[in-house]
Amino acid sequence: MRIALGIFGHEANSFSPHMADMEDFGARRLNRGYAVLANLQGVRIEEAGAMSVFAALPDCEVAPLLAARAMSSAPLRRETFAALLDELLARLRAALPVQGVFLVLHGAMMSEDEPDATGRVLDEVRRIVGNGVPVVGTLDLHANVTPRMVRAATALVGYHTAPHIDLYETGERAARILVGAIRGELRPTMALARLPMILPAENARHTDGPLAEVLALVLRAEAAGEILHGSVYPVQPWLDTSDVRSSVLIVTDGDPEGARERAMAVAAAFWARRHDFVPELIAPEDAVQCALARESGMVVFCDSSDATTSGSTGDSTVVLQALLRAAPLSVTALLNIVDPPVVAQAITAGVGAELTVQVGGKLAPAFFQPVEFTGYIKTISDGVFRFKGPGMRGVEHRMGRTVVLVQGGIHLVVMERAVSQWDPQLYRSLGLEPADARIVQVKSPAAFRAAYGPLADEIMIIRAIGPATPLFSALPWRHLGRPIYPLDPDVSYTLQVTNGRGEDQNGPG
Numbered sequence: 001m002r003i004a005l006g007i008f009g010h011e012a013n014s015f016s017p018h019m020a021d022m023e024d025f026g027a028r029r030l031n032r033g034y035a036v037l038a039n040l041q042g043v044r045i046e047e048a049g050a051m052s053v054f055a056a057l058p059d060c061e062v063a064p065l066l067a068a069r070a071m072s073s074a075p076l077r078r079e080t081f082a083a084l085l086d087e088l089l090a091r092l093r094a095a096l097p098v099q100g101v102f103l104v105l106h107g108a109m110m111s112e113d114e115p116d117a118t119g120r121v122l123d124e125v126r127r128i129v130g131n132g133v134p135v136v137g138t139l140d141l142h143a144n145v146t147p148r149m150v151r152a153a154t155a156l157v158g159y160h161t162a163p164h165i166d167l168y169e170t171g172e173r174a175a176r177i178l179v180g181a182i183r184g185e186l187r188p189t190m191a192l193a194r195l196p197m198i199l200p201a202e203n204a205r206h207t208d209g210p211l212a213e214v215l216a217l218v219l220r221a222e223a224a225g226e227i228l229h230g231s232v233y234p235v236q237p238w239l240d241t242s243d244v245r246s247s248v249l250i251v252t253d254g255d256p257e258g259a260r261e262r263a264m265a266v267a268a269a270f271w272a273r274r275h276d277f278v279p280e281l282i283a284p285e286d287a288v289q290c291a292l293a294r295e296s297g298m299v300v301f302c303d304s305s306d307a308t309t310s311g312s313t314g315d316s317t318v319v320l321q322a323l324l325r326a327a328p329l330s331v332t333a334l335l336n337i338v339d340p341p342v343v344a345q346a347i348t349a350g351v352g353a354e355l356t357v358q359v360g361g362k363l364a365p366a367f368f369q370p371v372e373f374t375g376y377i378k379t380i381s382d383g384v385f386r387f388k389g390p391g392m393r394g395v396e397h398r399m400g401r402t403v404v405l406v407q408g409g410i411h412l413v414v415m416e417r418a419v420s421q422w423d424p425q426l427y428r429s430l431g432l433e434p435a436d437a438r439i440v441q442v443k444s445p446a447a448f449r450a451a452y453g454p455l456a457d458e459i460m461i462i463r464a465i466g467p468a469t470p471l472f473s474a475l476p477w478r479h480l481g482r483p484i485y486p487l488d489p490d491v492s493y494t495l496q497v498t499n500g501r502g503e504d505q506n507g508p509g
């Protein structure tokens with residue numbers, strides 16, 4: 001059997017000022033043809049998991065098409081989306097005939113003129129291969145799953161974890177369903193139940209809390225063999241477009257009615273827990289005082305409003321300002337910020353030199369302001385490091401040229417480009433040890449907990465307004481479909497159920 005493999009993923013944030021272009025894909029992952037499959041050894045991502053399944057089959061040949069991933073930001077530029085989609089489709093046409101298509105997607109990708117970019121990718125792929133060829137896609141747990149995606153795909157398979165630590169396993173699961181469908185051993189049928197709610201990411205975890213309780217319902221059904229796959233999607237909430245929903249997607253084997261009933265039941269349990277997703281926040285000044293009052297231990301400042309993996313710019317100065325007000329510090333605080341001009345200034349000045357700069361707050365002026373910082377230049381680095389923790393293990397990250405500026409206990413990492421903050425290797429690659437610090441700033445709402453959890457004695461979620469703030473009512477929404485929870489707290493329970501045959505029904509209100 002011959003399977004086409006494509007990767008096209010991005011997580012949109014409508015409040016980010018920066019639209020993703022080709023350079024952003026180049027900075028993260030942009031590979032073509034067989035380069036898509038290079039360097040997957042030991043890397044815990046979807047395509048590596050899928051390849052482990054395909055490689056174990058005696059008769060399976062994989063045709064790698066294109067791999068395109070970029071850091072989360074504002075939607076893709078129109079021409080960037082068109083160019084990448086055209087290339088993916090041209091490579092698919094050239095790879096025909098294929099018996100199946102495997103797509104690694106995100107599900108919260110938007111472009112300037114296509115709010116459901118993932119649905120568009122699936123539609124176009126379906127158009128090329130026809131109805132007889134199975135098309136299976138993987139999705140991030142924060143996908144905005146639409147009826148269009150469900151109609152176009154044979155099966156969609158989502159993560160079961162937040163923090164996301166099962167990318168590889170999701171690839172394996174999806175690949176097994178694809179192979180089963182190609183062989184005619186499985187007849188995947190899907191039902192999608194959508195709810196009018198967007199949820200903050202901080203409390204959406206598989207380890208404990210409301211999401212864990214809802215996920216347990218689908219995991220139990222999977223383990224009992226009642227469904228092929230189930231996933232719960234608390235959606236990337238910062239998508240300012242009309243059709244955004246949290247959802248539950250159930251995949252059964254030849255049982256559309258069973259999928260529908262299960263999706264509705266799990267969605268009802270999900271809806272019932274919506275208030276439990278609201279996180280407890282602490283003002284930055286209070287967080288600093290609490291951390292300084294401790295005798296010992298390390299406190300993670302979860303600076304989620306500036307989460308780079310949620311689409312923020314990574315140059316908030318809110319925590320830095322609070323620390324500077326408390327300076328001089330008798331303890332170590334590790335912070336990081338995106339500011340290419342300051343990196344250039346520091347490199348010109350050289351290691352050991354002292355420098356006064358206006359740092360941060362330049363990329364998203366609607367949210368953040370620059371702050372004056374004086375420090376000496378401790379480190380200059382190429383900014384390349386590799387994740388070692390449970391999430392994205394083995395994946396290389398490039399933050400561009402990077403410097404460490406030090407003022408007393410404040411160690412400020414200044415980088416040219418935003419990267420994922422899931423892993424303490426960001427600091428360790430620069431000779432800074434988070435476990436030895438009192439305060440460590442991490443710009444991620446929840447995913448950081450997998451690697452930082454064992455190091456942290458306490459985690460404080462900082463109250464701030466940025467492109468990825470959990471305080472949704474503070475954001476300038478323009479297009480979001482209303483009513484929706486929590487902006488309209490009294491919105492009634494409406495459920496939109498879609499199956500793969502394209503039949504939509506409204507569930508119980």
Ligand SMILES: [Zn+2]
Pocket residue numbers: 140141142164
């Ligand atoms: Zn996610």
